[in-house]
Amino acid sequence: MTTLAAAREMGATEAAACLANAERLGFDTHGAREFILDALRRGGPRSAEVLVDLAKKAGFVGHDDRCFGAVFGVLARRGIIRVVGSCDRRKGHGTAGGRIWAVADEDSITEEEGTADMSELQDAAIATIDDEYLRECVRINPEDIQGEYIRISSDLAYWNAQYANALRDFLTAEIDVKVTKGRAYAAVREAIVMKGGKPTEEQMKALVESNEDYIAQQYAAVDAEVKKNELYGKLDSIRSKKEMLISLGAHLRVEMEGDPSLRETVGARRRMA
Numbered sequence: 001m002t003t004l005a006a007a008r009e010m011g012a013t014e015a016a017a018c019l020a021n022a023e024r025l026g027f028d029t030h031g032a033r034e035f036i037l038d039a040l041r042r043g044g045p046r047s048a049e050v051l052v053d054l055a056k057k058a059g060f061v062g063h064d065d066r067c068f069g070a071v072f073g074v075l076a077r078r079g080i081i082r083v084v085g086s087c088d089r090r091k092g093h094g095t096a097g098g099r100i101w102a103v104a105d106e107d108s109i110t111e112e113e114g115t116a117d118m119s120e121l122q123d124a125a126i127a128t129i130d131d132e133y134l135r136e137c138v139r140i141n142p143e144d145i146q147g148e149y150i151r152i153s154s155d156l157a158y159w160n161a162q163y164a165n166a167l168r169d170f171l172t173a174e175i176d177v178k179v180t181k182g183r184a185y186a187a188v189r190e191a192i193v194m195k196g197g198k199p200t201e202e203q204m205k206a207l208v209e210s211n212e213d214y215i216a217q218q219y220a221a222v223d224a225e226v227k228k229n230e231l232y233g234k235l236d237s238i239r240s241k242k243e244m245l246i247s248l249g250a251h252l253r254v255e256m257e258g259d260p261s262l263r264e265t266v267g268a269r270r271r272m273a
Contacts, residue, residue: 025062025063027060027061027062027063027067028060029070029071031060031247032055032060032068032071033071033074033075035054035055035058035060036051036055036071036072036075036081036101037075037080037081037103039051039054039055040081040101040102040103041103044102045084045085045100045101045102046100046101047087047090047098047099047100047101048068048072048098048099048100048101049089049090049098051068051101052065052068055068072101079104080103080104081101081102081103081104082101082102082104083099083100083101084100084101084102085099085100086098086099086100087099087100131234134234134237137155137158137159137237137238137241138237138238138241140241140244140245140248142248145245145248145249148241148245149245149249152238152241152242152245155238155241156235156238156239156242159231159234159235159238160235162231162234162235163228163231163232163234163235165231166224166227166228166230166231166232167228167231169224169227169228170221170224170225170227170228172224173217173220173221173223173224173225174221176217176220176221177214177217177218177221180211180213180214180217181208181214181217183213184207184208184211184213184214185204185208187211188204188207188208188211189204
C-alpha cells in the first residue's frame with residue numbers, strides 16, 4: 001500500500017470512528033446527509049467547510065467537526081456527490097486542500113428542477129392513499145411553505161377529531177362486547193336451570209362463545225379497532241408533515257442566510273400570495 005493510500009485509509013477510519021462517537025452522543029447522521037445533499041441540489045457546488053457550517057446552523061452539530069468526513073464519504077462512495085474542485089481552507093489559515101462538492105453528474109440543480117423532483121416524489125409516495133382528502137392534506141407545496149404552515153393546524157384539528165370519534169366508537173364497542181357476553185351468560189344459565197340441569201363452567205363458556213349476538217358484537221369491536229388504527233395512522237401522517245415543515249423551514253432559513261437571491265425569490269412569492 002502506498003503512503004498516500006495508507007494515509008487516506010487512516011483518515012477514513014478516523015472519520016468513521018469520530019462519526020460513531022458522535023452518533024452515540026445523539027448526532028443525526030442520516031439527517032446530516034440529507035441536509036448536505038439538499039444544500040448542494042439547491043445551491044450548487046460548495047466547499048465542505050461551507051456545507052458543514054450550514055448543517056451546524058440547521059442543528060446538525062457533532063462533538064467534533066471531523067464526524068462530517070464520514071458523512072461526505074458515504075455520499076461520495078454511493079456516487080451521489082463528487083469533488084469538482086479545490087479551494088483554500090477558511091479554518092486552516094488559508095492553506096490549500098479544501099474540497100468543493102457537487103451533486104454527481106450535475107454542476108447544479110435549479111430551484112424549479114428541485115421543486116419538480118420533490119413533486120414527483122410526492123406523487124409517487126401518496127399514489128397508494130385511497131382517501132382523496134388525506135392525499136390533499138399530506139401533500140406539501142414546496143413553493144408555498146408559509147401557506148402549508150397556515151393550514152397544518154386546521155388539518156391536525158380535523159384528523160384529531162376523526163381519530164377521537166373512532167376511539168370513542170372502539171371503546172363503546174368493547175363495552176358492548178362485555179355487556180352482550182354478560183347477557184348471553186345469564187340467558188344460557190337460565191335456560192339450563194329451567195331444564196333442571198346444573199351447568200358447568202366449561203359448558204357455560206362453550207355456549208356463551210357460540211352465542212350469535214356475542215359473536216356479532218365481537219366482530220363489531222374488531223371493525224371499530226381497525227378503523228381506530230387507520231385513523232391513528234392518518235393523524236400520524238399529518239403530524240409527520242408538521243415535522244417535515246419545521247425541518248424544511250429551518251433549511252430554508254439557513255439557505256436564505258447565505259443566498260440573497262433566494263431571499264428575494266421567497267419574499268416575492270409571499271407578496272404574491
